Structures are given as C-alpha cells and as structure tokens.
Amino acid sequence: MYRTYRILTRYSGAILSFILHKRCKAGKEIPERILEKKGNSDRPRPSGTLLWIHAASVGESQSALILVSQLTALAPHINILVTTGTLTSSQLMESRLPKNAFHQFFPLDHPKWVEKFISHWQPNAVIWMESELWPNMLNEIRINNIPAILVNAHMSDKSFSSWKKMKPLAKFTLSTFSKILCQTETDKTYFDQLGAKETIVTDNLKYSADTLDFNQGDLDSLSLSIKGRPIWLYASTHKGEESLACDIHKTLKDHFPDLLTIIVPRHPERREEITELCRLYDVKIAFRGANKILPNKNDDIYIVDTLGELGLFYSLTSIACIGRSFSDDGGGGHNPIEAAQLNCAILHGPNVQNLQDIFDDMDTDKAALCIRDSKHLCDTLSILLNSDNETAILQSTALEYSNKKTHIIEYIMSEIISTLENKDSSGILTTKPGSA
Structure with missing residues (x-):
C-alpha cells in the first residue's frame, strides 16, 4: 500500500x-x-x-x-x-x-x-x-x-x-x-x-506548559482603558464563533450596557472576514493591531488580531470561553490549561474531542463548565457577570486543577x-x- x-x-x-x-x-x-x-x-x-x-x-x-x-x-x-x-x-x-x-x-x-x-x-x-x-x-x-x-x-x-x-x-x-x-x-x-x-x-504534555507570558505595562494600559467595565473573553475562535460572540453580546447588552466582548481569533489573518461579519450585527468594533490600539468606552467588540498575546488577555479577564468548541468546522477545542493557569473561570462548548480527556476531567472537578448551546452560554455568562462570588469559585477551582499534573x-x-x-x-x- x-x-x-x-x-x-x-x-x-x-x-x-x-x-x-x-x-x-x-x-x-x-x-x-x-x-x-x-x-x-x-x-x-x-x-x-x-x-x-x-x-x-x-x-x-x-x-x-x-x-x-x-x-x-x-x-x-x-x-x-x-x-x-x-x-x-x-x-x-x-x-x-x-x-x-x-x-x-x-x-x-x-x-x-x-x-x-x-x-x-x-x-x-x-x-x-x-x-x-x-x-x-x-x-x-x-x-x-x-x-x-x-x-x-x-x-x-x-x-x-x-x-x-x-x-x-x-x-x-x-x-x-x-x-x-x-x-x-x-x-x-x-x-x-x-x-x-x-x-x-x-x-x-500540555499540563506541564509554562504559564503564558505577558507584558505588565500592556496589562496596566488595558485595565485602565476598560475602567471596570464587565468583560468576557472568547479565546482562539474559529469560523462561526465570532457570530456567536456577537449574538451573545447583543443579548447581554440589554442587562450590561457597558459590556465589552473580547475576541482573540486563532488565525489573525481572518481579520477582513471577521470585520464583515461584525458589521452585520451593528456593533462597534476595535482592532488591537500591531500598534496595540486600546478599546474606548463606546466599543462593543475588541478584536485581538495579534499573535502571542493570549496570556495578556487571560490575565485581563476573569471569564474565558475556549474556542473551536462551537465552531462550524465540527470543533475539537483548544488548550484550557493555559486559561486555568492564569486564573480564569473556564467555559467551553460540547465539541472538544481533540482534548476530550482534559475537558472531561476539568468538568468533573468543576474546573470548567460545559455549555450546551448559545442560550446556555448567554445564561451562564449573565450569572457570572452578575456574581463575583460564582466567578471566583470557578477561577479558584481551575487554578487548583492546573497545578495537579505539572x-x-x-x-x-x-x-x-x-x-x-x-x-x-x-x-x-x-x-x-x-x-x-
């Protein structure tokens, strides 16, 4: 053969x-x-x-x-x-x-x-x-x-x-x-x-990865520009997931008027495609770009079209949804350990077969939450954005889990x-x- x-x-x-x-x-x-x-x-x-x-x-x-x-x-x-x-x-x-x-x-x-x-x-x-x-x-x-x-x-x-x-x-x-x-x-x-x-x-081997690094000055600048706004992160998104993020944002904004949704595409070269998609939702978007442009108070969606900054945004937010778990390509998931190491409350969709054992283990330990569909994601984000205590419990459990198998x-x-x-x-x- x-x-x-x-x-x-x-x-x-x-x-x-x-x-x-x-x-x-x-x-x-x-x-x-x-x-x-x-x-x-x-x-x-x-x-x-x-x-x-x-x-x-x-x-x-x-x-x-x-x-x-x-x-x-x-x-x-x-x-x-x-x-x-x-x-x-x-x-x-x-x-x-x-x-x-x-x-x-x-x-x-x-x-x-x-x-x-x-x-x-x-x-x-x-x-x-x-x-x-x-x-x-x-x-x-x-x-x-x-x-x-x-x-x-x-x-x-x-x-x-x-x-x-x-x-x-x-x-x-x-x-x-x-x-x-x-x-x-x-x-x-x-x-x-x-x-x-x-x-x-x-x-x-992913359990033994070093914590993603980031620039503290960049984190300080971002924190200042956000000024206490409620935020959530959709990390390493693939086709189909940016539209999901926009749908969720539009729904949640009724309850959280100053909400900022941060999207980090897995492939930054999809910038034009994502721009066209976001325009359909009548949301104001900002791109980080090579000049590290900061979001302003009127921006709804902040697109991080850069490489090597995922650690920065995991450090910025308390809530992270892991990409390629709802995507149009059938999914497979991305590494949730990186988010856990940086103290995020972790959400993910049902399609995580590429890292099934890790996600199953985290779900069992309540170190991550498996989300069924868009409504479930919207409801869960609403609860977490409303409750610092609920978020903190998920963050703590995820961080503890990430230290188990180093x-x-x-x-x-x-x-x-x-x-x-x-x-x-x-x-x-x-x-x-x-x-x-």
Whole structure:
C-alpha cells in the first residue's frame, strides 16, 4: 500500500506547487520561504549534533516549546531544528525559540522534497509531536536509520477510522518510531491496533506548559482603558464563533450596557472576514493591531488580531470561553490549561474531542463548565457577570486543577532520554563536542 502512496505522490509536484502558489496569493504562506515547503533551505546545517522536533501547528508547537526548553537545559551543546506547517505556528516559533534552536517550514510529502530535506539537515534524532503522520517523510527517516520517537501522541476517533482502512500503510508508517508516548489509554489502544512497536501512556504534555507570558505595562494600559467595565473573553475562535460572540453580546447588552466582548481569533489573518461579519450585527468594533490600539468606552467588540498575546488577555479577564468548541468546522477545542493557569473561570462548548480527556476531567472537578448551546452560554455568562462570588469559585477551582499534573514533563523527559540515549543514537544528549 505504501508503494501506491509513493507513486501517487511522486507525480503530485505540479498540483502541490499550484496549491502553494494559491496559498501565497491568499496570504497563507510566506513567499520568500515557499521553497522550504519543497525541502529546500538557504540556511546551512549547523555543525555538531542536530535534534529535529516536528510540530504541525500552533497547538503542537506550544507542546514542542516545553521540550525545547527542557532539552536546552539538559544539553545546551545541541542544535534544535523545529519544523511546523502553518504561518501562525512559524511566527510563534520565531518569537519564542532560544538561541540554539531555529525554525523551518515542514516540506509537503512529495518523495523528492522529503529526500532533499533529510539530505540537507541530516538530523541525529527526531521527536515527532502528537498526531500528524506523513508516510514519505517517515519512511525517509527510517531508511536513513535516524532514531525517532512520537511524543504526546493523540489519535482522534475519525483519524483512527481512516487509518484502520489503510492498516498496512499505518503499520509501515508507525514502524519509524521506536517508541510512542500516548496522551491517553484510548490513544494507546488505537496505536496498538494499527501496529505500533511500543506504546506507553504518559498523559498530556500540555499540563506541564509554562504559564503564558505577558507584558505588565500592556496589562496596566488595558485595565485602565476598560475602567471596570464587565468583560468576557472568547479565546482562539474559529469560523462561526465570532457570530456567536456577537449574538451573545447583543443579548447581554440589554442587562450590561457597558459590556465589552473580547475576541482573540486563532488565525489573525481572518481579520477582513471577521470585520464583515461584525458589521452585520451593528456593533462597534476595535482592532488591537500591531500598534496595540486600546478599546474606548463606546466599543462593543475588541478584536485581538495579534499573535502571542493570549496570556495578556487571560490575565485581563476573569471569564474565558475556549474556542473551536462551537465552531462550524465540527470543533475539537483548544488548550484550557493555559486559561486555568492564569486564573480564569473556564467555559467551553460540547465539541472538544481533540482534548476530550482534559475537558472531561476539568468538568468533573468543576474546573470548567460545559455549555450546551448559545442560550446556555448567554445564561451562564449573565450569572457570572452578575456574581463575583460564582466567578471566583470557578477561577479558584481551575487554578487548583492546573497545578495537579505539572510533573508530567519529568516522566516524558525520562522516556525521551532513555530512547535517544540508546546505542542507535550514540548518546545524542550527553555526548558533547570533542568528547567522542
């Protein structure tokens, strides 16, 4: 089955090039770096040990940053290459990676492009994050005998159903990984059934993430501009959720005339689309933008179309609804731990399958509230905006929950070290230059 996949992708170059061209025109790619998507790079490989970490998008990138920090502290002599596939994740990496780490775009899964990528970078070992599996790239890693481990592995029901229909290809692809560290028992079962070599459950790496940082001066400026207005935050929204926020705002404004609704889109490049949508609701909107424009007293909706400021707005508000839990694309949810760490009362919609175990656990502990629909969200926000005590109880429970599993990184790191320090990888983390 892999042979068929390889033949099909071998002749996909023209189609993939056309798709990349269209994405450039739509502002979804960086034209100057588009060749990276074809396995090329004008950056030379650094001398010495190179560890490659692949994280598909923003969510995986946040988890990857935890490992980058830990690995840098453990082995400051190594170089770390981090690849991602999206514009937003690349911007996150460019702003957060330490000096010994650098970012490149992940090449599309064309056989020649992945061969060029591996030939150029020649990584000593690979850490693959979460769930994105590309057969040609993983085959290239395998035939070059590069040690690889899949960390924080997750597989949705939908993905499992798809891979199950192609089990020989799944088994072949997963054979690249000498070990798979799974988020949950369900994930372990799915990977086992698809033929993975060795799987263990380590829980979710997101529990060990550092608290999102923010600029205290920006927080002071925002607090002053809001001047005690009732506020709520809709964080990491996707298509369909901005209209929900506007509907809720219009309803709640009858009871809270000076209400401010803050929306942080997951993808800031959707600014024009969101602008057109908000105009339909006859609400006054303000965009934060690169100049950090502050909301004024007449603004209804404040759109945060910037990157890297989610920590600032979690710190500003007491109430946060987690995005992609009501979205038009079927949802999946985003990481609620970040909001919990910054003392927010957390609400979320019913579609949180990407992080189901975390949300279920939080709901059980009353560290978050699962909201059924728009009316339920409106009613819940009304109660919380009216009751500082109810809000404070939710905030306290969420913060306490976020501190329960911070130790998970220690377990995951021990598994990574034991895998990468085996005889096949020649002590990548402990062998310093000149000591071989």
